[in-house]
Amino acid sequence: MADVRASLEGLLGQIPGSAFVLASVIVVLLSVLVVVSLATKRNGKAPPTLSTIPIIGGVLKFMDGPLKLIKEGYEKHGDVFTVNVFHKRITFLIGPEVSNHFFKAAEAELSQQEVYQYSVPTFGKGVVFDVDYSVRQEQFRMFAESLRSSRLRDYVKMMVMEAETFFGKWGDEGEVDLKEELSKLIIMTASRTLLGREVREQMFEQVSDLFHVLDLGMLPISVIMPRLPIPAHLRRDQARKQLRDVFRSIINNRRATGVRENDALQAFIDARYKNPDRPTTDDEITGLLIAALFAGQHTSSITSTWTGFYLHAGEKKFLPNVVREQQRVLAKHGEKLDYDILQEMDYLHRAIKEVLRLQPPLIMLLRYVHKDFSVTNRKGESHVVPKGHIVATSPSFAHRLPHVYKRVDEFDPDRFGPGREEDKAYGAFSYIGFGGGRHGCMGETFAYMQIKTIWSILLRNFELENVSPFPEPDLESMVVGPKGECRVRYKRRKLTPA
Structure with missing residues (x-):
């Protein structure tokens, strides 16, 4: 030296x-x-490093599109490689063969907290990634309680009511931007099930506007400098304060009157920490609600939109399958739609799962390395990923690996059906649409119930046709959805039982 x-x-x-x-x-x-x-x-032997411009590393390539950078690294170095970005080193683990440690490592080895600090100004102090692991685990227990099956059964009733009312206002025929319409509906169902009846019935416009400001305040620059005093961040901080005041008023009113609701807000009000034993504070409840809505609102509206466009694209090869499934369900249960009936819709479930394979809303998942660990790539070469690196995997890229999935760019829900099950052929982490392992998404069942409810009602009551060209993914967004307008033409109909 x-x-x-x-x-x-x-x-x-x-x-x-x-x-x-x-x-x-x-x-x-x-x-x-x-x-x-x-x-x-x-x-030990470090992972190969993708050649980039000295000092600033791969930042320019990241700005040009992270998937392009991942593709270049994968083609040059295989499933394990490192990219230098300024002073940070990001090691990518691409594919099920090298992802086991990423998803199953203990928090003391790989953690989320350091890489998701940009969410703290939005979610608030004292919740999720602003607390140590033991407190975060208690808060995740509270999330799980708000999503247990007994609550989900009531949530589905609320979703059905909201969706039927919403689509009841469509005319007999017309044209709409499906992305815009489903975004409106999802925020309504999320408001009713998560934020509470008071928000949905009395202050929906105010609260949805405030959440929209929070959303606009989470930018790519926020990942690097979350408190940079730019206008979007200043508006975000003001909206966060106003939301705190709104929810504090609702919480105090529920406590004073004894009114109880079967929603996520009530679950957080009733929650208690175990060590030390204490109730949640108003600020914590607000932060948990914001985190819950952010975790589900965008991803569900995006996936719902993609589902419609894939089912109605081209020859509509798979649309008859989901329609016939609805006809069978109608023949068995009539027009009733509830939690248990939604569970019977296997083909619609596979269609949504295939949408999430092709268009996962999150391009990258990240962890911070606290202890060196070894990984062996597909060629049998072992590498040591050092402490201090950030490790990343990409659902978007991993879901299109040709040795895992056949005809990777084709929409084919049957790939998950009996006899094929391509997502299981190469191990537990071949499919990571909802993450996996220690940090798998707790809202997976909620998301499927919400999307299946919406599409059951649409399929039963409308014929749809794509008007806009099939959209490209908007890779400049923090949560990746379809870019531009997503217009469809609709015509009201009544689906008959099979």
Whole structure:
């Protein structure tokens, strides 16, 4: 190390005047990189590094589209490779063969907290990624309680009511932007089931507007500098304060009057921490509600829209299957629609699952490395991922690996059906539409119930036809959905039982 530094310093003596300071900075940075490199070599063979511009690393390629960067890294180095982005090193683990540790490692080894700090200004202090792991686990227990099956049964009733009312206002025929319409409906169902009756009935417009401001305040720059005093962040902070006041008023009123509802808000009001034993505070309840809505609202409306466009695209090859399934359900149960009936819709479930394979809303999942760990790639080569790296995997890329899925770019719900089950052929993490392992999405059942409710009602009451060209994914968004308008033409009909 001393020899390396001496050689670099010797070169500085040949650099005149004003360039000296810049050269000195470069020496320091190179020295740090050499130290990191030597430390990595002492611990084992480091993953191959994707060649990028010195110092700023892969940031320009990230800006051009992370999937392009992942594709380049995968084609050059295989399923394990590292990208330098400024002072950070991101090691990608792509595919089920190398993802086991990513999804199953203990929090002391790989954690979420460091990489999701950008969410703290939105969710608030004292919740989720602003607390240590033990408190976060208690809060996740509260989330799980708000989503247990007894509550989901009531939630589905609310979803059915909201969807029937919403689509009842459509005319006999017409044209709508499906993405815009389903986004409106999802925020209504989420408001009723998660935020509470008071919000849905008395202050829906106010609260939905405030959430929209929060949403606009979560930008790509927010990941790097979440508190940068730009206008979008300042508006976000103000909206967060107003939401706190709204929910504090509702919470206080419920406590004062003894009114109880079977919604997520009530579950958080009733929740208690175990150690030490104490109730949740008003600020914590507000933060948990915001986190719950952010976790589900975008992803469900995006997936609902993609579902419609895939089912009605081209030859509509798979649309008859979901229609016939609805006819069979109608013949068995009549027009009734509840939690148990939705569970019987296997083909619609597979169609939604296939949409999430092709168009997962989250491009990348991240963890921070606290302890060195080894990983063996598909070629049998072992690498050591060092402490301090960020590890990443990509549902978008992993779901289109040709050795895992056949005809990867085709929409084919049958790939998950009996006799094929392509998502299981290469292990537990071949399909990661809802994450997996220790941090699998707790809202998976809620999401399927919500999307299946919406599409059951649409399929039973309307014939649809895509008007807009099939959309491209909007890769510039934090949560990736269809880009541009998603217009469909509809005509009201009454589906008859089979």
